[in-house]
Amino acid sequence: MDFYTLENKNGLKLKFTNFGGIVSEIHVPDRDGNFADITLGFETLDEYVDHNNDYFGALIGRYGNRIGKCRFQLDGNKVDGLLANDGVNHLHGGKVGFDKVEWKAEPVSGEGYSGMKLSYTSKDGEEGYPGKLDVTVTYKLTDKDEWVIEYEATTDKPTVFNPTNHAYFNLAGHDGASPVDHEMMINAKFFTATDDGGIPTGEILSVAGTDMDFREAKVYGETVDSEDTLISQLGGYDHNWILDKQYGELGLAAVAFDPKSGREMKVFTTEPGVQFYAGNFLNGTLTGKGGKVYQKREGFCLETQHFPDSPNKGHFPDTTLRPGQVFKSTTIYAFGVR
Template sequence: MKTNFILLSLSCVTFCCCNQAGKHASFERLLQDQTSFDTLINGKQNHLYTLRNTEMAVQITNYGGRIVSLIVPDKHGAPTDIVWGFEKIEDYLKAEDVYAGPLVGRYGNRIALGKFSLNESDYQLSINNAPNHLHGGNEGFWDKMWDGKLLKNKNGEDSLVLSYFSPHGEDGYPGNVMTQVAYTLKRDNKLQIDYTATTDQPTPYNPTTHPYFNLHGTTSKSINSHYLQINASHYTPTDSVLIPTGEIASVEGTPADFRTPHRIGERINADKNNIIKYGGGGYDINFVLNKSDTEVSYAATLSEPENGIAMDILTDQPGLQFYSGGCMNGTDVGKRGELHRKYSGLALETQHFPDSPNHPNFPNTILKPGETYRHTVIFRFYVTKDSLQQH
């Protein structure tokens, strides 16, 4: 009897170890090959950095600060890569969609006609989203080589610090700006991104990060099945080229009302207010988060009932841009040979409001000498059987 018990115990240990080893092997297969990113770009060395904890991994390249892979467990413990991207750096360099995963700035989102006035001077930025300036323009952060440093923080957590010096006049912006972005993979399955920046002249400044999420782990399944909740009672209506009118409008009675969880595709063809028709047949809306301070607080939850993967977003920023991928056209071929089709990925960008330099009633986005810009966003991952749980 005792011998049988020992044998049974050994069998359990062997099964558990094999099961864990199997999960680990599956996890490793989802990681991209670092050698596929090792190359010179504009005379600087490009790398692929990998941050890990016991449950998750994130891979980031210093070309534009792109999040290449973000691997989390589903409700069965199966590792799942939930961001869209490419398997080698050459594919990023030739992609039609340049906003797959990068840092964007100096100014994330749009500035009308690429124009703004500051201290009685007029400025003209590049026009890369006619007739407007988008995500820093032709010389934005997304196309820059950042300096990277991989380290462990005081808690023993993996962290990557990226730095970039943006010279006065880059893409038409005034001032020399030094930006530092720290990515930290926390032990409790949070990816925290902290931005800091300084300038020697007043300048508009509104960076954000732009990963395309698909919680299915494959772009062959639409994000329209995901449930989304946003802690926002208002949004900023736009004209036909997605420039805010200046109004702060209620989401009440509109397809933009995500104060309780809704399936993303649920109201995409029922827009009586015409507020989502300009996003390529989907959402491309800035939400005014329900907050009155600059503390990090809850902004949104994204979840997928099929595999139980859920993600909370917390931030100190006043806005959240939700883009549901309506303009994706299937041209780019990404990881695992999958196409980037319409609604195959979504972006949730913590930010200040679009075109703020031209709207005095919007929160201020002018960074001044002597100030330090700060911006924190936390992506918190977990699994749940109840995707409709309200926060």
């Protein structure tokens, strides 16, 4: 296993390892041209192997986010061998998910980008999931200052699949001021309500008139400690928003902006949802790059995805993958200044 670095013509850098597909550094400029590393993480591979319980920068799978009570029905058959690693629920693929395995890495390139294709075969029954799953994830860094993630997968048995990436961002720099002063826009009129374990109740609620409304950009630190029970029961923002775009088409999910540095990050995806997680469970126990101790809410995630617990919610977009089908999904993090 090793680290790899992509660099574009403008000096942006993306560093990652084929252990867990973990992105460890993203260097982008501010409005004055000064570069900073804007993603939380560690310096060494050993630290990722031993201490990455918060999933810094990692590929997540087979199922990103949560599956309630570690079980679901698939074609009338009960699948109940999933690990309970989030209370009574299953989170981010289990004990040894995509974030903790070695991926085969091979370089790819094309007009206006350089990249790396990561490949992994998840065996039938791995972490309780049915079917042998062949997965490729391609990271590209374009000369348009975009980090592109392309997911592709096939299976030999019906299974469920919902990959994402769990990068934590701070546009002030990973060791800068807390991003709670960032402005956030989320392109969504609705969100999925959850219980206090983060499992969707099945209700789809309007953001209108609530602290879940990010249709107009706002400083998210002003409402992250909202008294709204749907927010406070999860310790702050850790929710799935239903994106206001055509399902399957590449469209805008969110925009994060740091007024002090001028750095902006736009997120585009073909996925139907995005999980905005405000880093509520960071607690000062992890020391990252350069000796930085990551305290509560010193990084945020925008995880593009299908909805949590979709295998148990028939009215949510389907996460079933069948033999003969090819799963394809694209997410773009586009960096700029204003």
